[in-house]
Amino acid sequence: MTTPTRRMARKYAGQPEHAERPLRGYAMVLGTYTVVVSALGLLGRHFGVRLPDRITWADTLLLGTATHKASRLLSKDAVTSPLRAPFTQFEENTGMGEVNESVRGRGVQHATGELLTCPFCLAVWTSTGLTAGMVFAPRFTRLLSTMLTAVGLSDALQIGYDAARESIKKASS
Numbered sequence: 204m205t206t207p208t209r210r211m212a213r214k215y216a217g218q219p220e221h222a223e224r225p226l227r228g229y230a231m232v233l234g235t236y237t238v239v240v241s242a243l244g245l246l247g248r249h250f251g252v253r254l255p256d257r258i259t260w261a262d263t264l265l266l267g268t269a270t271h272k273a274s275r276l277l278s279k280d281a282v283t284s285p286l287r288a289p290f291t292q293f294e295e296n297t298g299m300g301e302v303n304e305s306v307r308g309r310g311v312q313h314a315t316g317e318l319l320t321c322p323f324c325l326a327v328w329t330s331t332g333l334t335a336g337m338v339f340a341p342r343f344t345r346l347l348s349t350m351l352t353a354v355g356l357s358d359a360l361q362i363g364y365d366a367a368r369e370s371i372k373k374a375s376s
Contacts, residue, residue: 228314236328243335252338262345266333269348272355273333274326278319290316299362 212226246252277283279301284293290312291304306316318324336344 223309223313225310225313225317228309228311231311232314232318236331240331243331247338254338255341258337262337265345265348265352266330266337268355269333269351270326270330271322272351272358274322274329276351276354277329278322278325287316287319290319299358 208227212224215226216224247254277286279297281296281300281302284291284302284304287304290306290308292307294303294305297303304320306313306320308316318328333344333348336347
């Protein structure tokens with residue numbers, strides 16, 4: 204890093220225990236996002252893809268629910284841990300097929316690990332992909348989003364079922 208960049212990073216960190224904030228890594232992750240979004244725009248323009256005249260509230264609800272499920276699946280699901288493994292370390296199973304992982308490494312590796320383990324952070328990327336899908340391939344994206352929404356609804360029902368069973372067990376004891 205250049206001296207002004209190091210100075211800015213030190214000022215940003217404030218306390219010594221925060222000195223390792225990977226600002227350069229974050230900048231590279233943000234730069235990657237900007238390149239991806241720009242590339243999508245250029246591809247759309249090149250292929251003459253037109254933006255939809257409108258997005259319905261139903262599409263917004265479908266995309267929002269699918270984004271939630273996909274970002275949770277990518278950032279917390281045990282089965283998707285091989286995608287996160289280069290950037291994380293397993294900590295513990297948390298139940299319901301999810302795991303806790305700690306971020307490892309420095310710079311871009313650390314910043315990418317933070318992105319991949321945070322469902323809130325990953326939701327921006329997921330939503331961007333699904334929204335672009337509504338422009339480039341709306342039928343497929345609606346099908347994929349419907350599947351993800353169905354899985355999310357199933358998860359909620361499974362959790363509710365388990366909670367009801369536990370409640371009944373406690374009441375009968």
